[in-house]
Amino acid sequence: MTDDNQQATNLLRPHAEQLHAAELEALARTDTGARPPNWRLSPSAVVTYLVGGTAGDGTVITPKYIGPRRIMEVAVATLATDRALLLLGVPGTAKTWVSEHLSAAISGTSTLLVQGTAGTPEEAIRYGWNYARLIAEGPSREALVASPIMTAMAEGKIARLEELTRIPSDVQDALITVLSEKTLPVPELGIEVQAAKGFSLIATANDRDRGVNELSSALRRRFNTVVLPLPATADDEVRIVTQRVESLGRALELPEVPSAADEIRRVVTVFRELRAGVTEDGRNKVKQPSGTLSTAEAISVITHGIAMSAHFGDGVLRPSDVAAGIQGAVVKDPGSDTVIWTEYLEGIVRERKDWSDFYRAARRGLN
Numbered sequence: 045m046t047d048d049n050q051q052a053t054n055l056l057r058p059h060a061e062q063l064h065a066a067e068l069e070a071l072a073r074t075d076t077g078a079r080p081p082n083w084r085l086s087p088s089a090v091v092t093y094l095v096g097g098t099a100g101d102g103t104v105i106t107p108k109y110i111g112p113r114r115i116m117e118v119a120v121a122t123l124a125t126d127r128a129l130l131l132l133g134v135p136g137t138a139k140t141w142v143s144e145h146l147s148a149a150i151s152g153t154s155t156l157l158v159q160g161t162a163g164t165p166e167e168a169i170r171y172g173w174n175y176a177r178l179i180a181e182g183p184s185r186e187a188l189v190a191s192p193i194m195t196a197m198a199e200g201k202i203a204r205l206e207e208l209t210r211i212p213s214d215v216q217d218a219l220i221t222v223l224s225e226k227t228l229p230v231p232e233l234g235i236e237v238q239a240a241k242g243f244s245l246i247a248t249a250n251d252r253d254r255g256v257n258e259l260s261s262a263l264r265r266r267f268n269t270v271v272l273p274l275p276a277t278a279d280d281e282v283r284i285v286t287q288r289v290e291s292l293g294r295a296l297e298l299p300e301v302p303s304a305a306d307e308i309r310r311v312v313t314v315f316r317e318l319r320a321g322v323t324e325d326g327r328n329k330v331k332q333p334s335g336t337l338s339t340a341e342a343i344s345v346i347t348h349g350i351a352m353s354a355h356f357g358d359g360v361l362r363p364s365d366v367a368a369g370i371q372g373a374v375v376k377d378p379g380s381d382t383v384i385w386t387e388y389l390e391g392i393v394r395e396r397k398d399w400s401d402f403y404r405a406a407r408r409g410l411n
């Protein structure tokens with residue numbers, strides 16, 4: 045085990061580049077493709093890192109993104125041009141996840157990150173000042189506090205901007221010069237920071253936020269937009285949940301709980317049916333609750349169920365370990381969602397053979 049790995053095992057959540065250091069190293073060592081300036085890997089090796097495969101020396105590369113390879117190719121190709129990348133999608137479609145892995149694979153770091161909120165100030169995108177030094181010494185390079193975006197420009201790396209559309213429009217506009225001129229002027233010092241080759245930006249934005257702070261057309265033109273879809277099939281979604289639950293369980297050092305497969309399938313089925321408003325066999329309509337019921341929530345429901353089962357149950361994942369978690373994800377509005385959930389239980393779940401344990405556990409939660 046390398047020092048990095050040893051350190052990473054003690055962290056609650058290592059960065060992608062720490063967790064997958066060995067994979068990234070094997071890919072870099074055996075990568076024969078052309079690398080864009082300042083990239084750690086060729087575009088094709090970056091896609092292999094994301095969707096899985098094998099490195100030139102046989103090292104197994106685990107899949108990070110489960111979905112169409114083509115989407116990752118378009119995303120990676122964008123970053124090899126002068127356009128920035130905007131990952132768009134409903135919550136839980138792996139926008140943040142993909143952004144972290146892309147920057148880890150391309151730049152070797154995923155930590156040049158700005159979190160967008162309604163309160164994000166311009167300094168978070170441009171630069172700020174160390175006020176003690178500013179007052180003592182006046183404006184100087186030493187008193188300047190670079191934003192992660194400024195650092196990425198100076199070092200030729202990928203910066204990440206989460207939830208772009210939550211940022212007020214006038215603050216968003218600070219990005220226009222950065223993305224079109226590839227420079228960040230510092231008028232106080234009469235200097236500018238010009239982006240080194242290899243610099244780009246990956247922004248994420250939520251479909252549901254549309255209209256909150258719509259991107260200006262000037263800014264939108266600087267981005268290539270890639271939409272991340274919901275998992276196409278139940279099998280895909282089961283694979284995503286299974287894989288993430290396994291690696292989360294390992295990271296949290298949860299005791300192993302065998303045969304979680306049945307409950308994972310059940311949670312995914314319930315989520316997909318309520319999300320789509322129709323049962324998997326297409327026979328029955330169901331009402332849709334207000335929550336998003338994302339894949340990410342399915343992962344939490346199962347992980348929580350495993351903790352329940354390992355610590356308070358018999359070590360096997362039972363319907364009763366996941367029923368409360370599912371109800372918590374479905375019922376966001378205690379009024380209307382409770383009605384929808386009850387109708388689903390009585391109209392659909394109750395009729396299914398092999399679902400009677402789950403039905404009883406879920407009914408208990410409602411009383």
Ligand SMILES: Nc1ncnc2c1ncn2[C@@H]1O[C@H](COP(=O)(O)OP(=O)(O)O)[C@@H](O)[C@H]1O
Pocket residue numbers: 108109110111133134135136137138139140141142248275284288339340343
């Ligand atoms: N297609 C997918 N492939 C792999 N993991 C996925 C996929 N969709 C969702 N996930 C998982 O769901 C979780 C939440 O994703 P996240 O990136 O936070 O969503 P978003 O930023 O789109 O709201 C992550 O742990 C990720 O592993």
Ligand SMILES: [Mg+2]
Pocket residue numbers: 139140141248
């Ligand atoms: Mg996100």
